[in-house]
Amino acid sequence: MKNYSRQREEIIKVVKDSYNHPTAEDIYIIVKAKNSSVSRSTVYRNLGVLVDNKIINKISMQVGPDRYDYKREIHNHAVCTKCGKVFDFEYHFNYDDIQKEVKSQTGIEISNNGIALEGICDSCKNNI
């Protein structure tokens, strides 16, 4: 990350303070509401930079726009493939062992971000 900018600071703060896996648009709205001017492209550009610098995670979705998550302790995600809601959950995966296995079988060096699983949430299951 090169130059400081007010916008970038604001964006980081918003993601850090959001515990609900906001979308780029969510973040844009919140930053604007704080009477700080930003443009959508600045939000997208900075989210990209922050992901590259491993300050935040990007969660890609089966439905709807991508979501972002500030990196704290490792935790896992359960994503609803109907409505796109994201929940955190705890589970003791053996990350080191998994990492080693994946590396040897596929060559992929997995990022230690927790594991994302998919399914259908309660309210989606009932509202059909």
Added chain:
Amino acid sequence: MKNYSRQREEIIKVVKDSYNHPTAEDIYIIVKAKNSSVSRSTVYRNLGVLVDNKIINKISMQVGPDRYDYKREIHNHAVCTKCGKVFDFEYHFNYDDIQKEVKSQTGIEISNNGIALEGICDSCKNNI
């Protein structure tokens, strides 16, 4: 799934015969090449139906279009977040226990599709 159609049959066959996690566009090209006429919308519509009917899986990507995978034995995916390539790998996760934990912590009923992990593949790591 309601009515049979030649196009749907072709699409299923193509996904079943592809072991490289094709995109909707890939599938469209292949079906057309078999001199069967299809439109892109038919491909997208049928892929949606097939996912809903749990005949195929949809893999959502951090980069590039979604990919599809015919459902066979359970296996896991390792996805490169730079180039979007998808690799299969084997690992003995305790799916039942994970499923139970996720359900009780989040309310999400996870689909038994294997687990997808993300990272950077060998060739992307070297080409920077």
Added chain:
DNA sequence: TTCCATGCAAATCGTTTGCATAAAC
């Protein structure tokens, strides 16, 4: 003869890009 699926083109959604201006260092 009703219902469902197709094909086309237009529309939509999320995101990226080019370019001129402004701010950081």
Added chain:
DNA sequence: GTTTATGCAAACGATTTGCATGGAA
């Protein structure tokens, strides 16, 4: 003063939709 970031609007890629037509039960 050179580099890097911004804002705007336009472009883009992937996917969805409306509507008229064709095929299946």
